[in-house]
Every structure is written in C-alpha cells, then in structure tokens.
Amino acid sequence: MHNLARCLGMFGDSSFDEFNIDVDLMAKKVLEAIAGFNKGEFVTGEQIQKKTNLTPDEINKAVKVLSKALLINIPQVWNKLPPYEFRVVEITDLGRSLLADYPEDK
Secondary structure (H helix, E strand, O other): OHHHHHHHHOOOOOOHHHHHHHHHHHHHHHHHHHOOOOOOOOEEEEHHHHOOOOOHHHHHHHHHHHHHOOOOEOOOOOOOOOOOOOEEEEEOOOHHHHHEEEEEEE
C-alpha cells in the first residue's frame, strides 16, 4: 500500500480496488506537479496537465481527493475554468510536508 494512500485514508487495511489505486497515483502525480511551483503560487489545470500528461478528468478526480485531504487549496473566488472543475489550486503547507515526509514513495 502506498504511503500517500495511507495518509489520505483512502484505503482500509483489508483490500482496495484498482480505481482507488489509479486515483492515488494520479493524486500523487498532481501533488508533486503543484509542489514544483513556488509557495503561494496559484496553478491552473492546464499547467498541471503540462507537467503530468494526465487528462482533465483525471486531474479533476485527483484535485477532489487532494482538496478533501487538505493537501491543496481551491480558492472559491473564481469560477471554474472548463474542462477543469476549478480555476486554480495551490498546495498547502500540509501538502508540502507530506511530500517531504515521503520522498521515496512510489
């Protein structure tokens, strides 16, 4: 089981399905991409897509997971920017801390 998944509380101890594994991997990829920007810098879906090569749907799913886990912040002052379900995101201190704690997590 991935350390990121354990921290997000996405999986129980018994079993988990392929969908959750995919979401976990997408979330980690998106979190790492957002972490590549300066602290306090807002990141668009298009910027995330360029760094991750994920589809907008995959990015939307990952952003939902990361936001619920408080690893990223989605400012609600702007409208959504289709095909993304958000306009911009920023990584939280908790998100940066999690990545720093698990640098070898694959």
